[in-house]
Amino acid sequence: MKDYNIVSISGGKDSTATLLVALARDVSNLSAVFADTGHEHPETQEGNDADQCA
Numbered sequence: 001m002k003d004y005n006i007v008s009i010s011g012g013k014d015s016t017a018t019l020l021v022a023l024a025r026d027v028s029n030l031s032a033v034f035a036d037t038g039h040e041h042p043e044t045q046e047g048n049d050a051d052q053c054a
Contacts, residue, residue, distance in 0.1 A: 002029070003028075003029060004029050004031065005022065005027045005028065005029055005030045005031070006030075006031050006032075006033055007019045007022055007030070007031070007032050007033070008032075008033050008034075008035070009032050009033065009034050010034070011034075011040070011043075019032050
């Protein structure tokens with residue numbers, strides 16, 4: 001079974017910091033996910049643009 005490391009990002013400081021730490025530690029099989037509920041502020045949606053999360 002393959003292990004996956006997933007960080008749920010909301011655009012807030014805590015989830016952003018968690019993602020940055022995981023990236024700095026070169027965590028394997030890392031994915032960042034964002035759940036668009038349709039109720040986010042436009043700035044949050046812009047900051048979590050899938051093209052920016054590579």
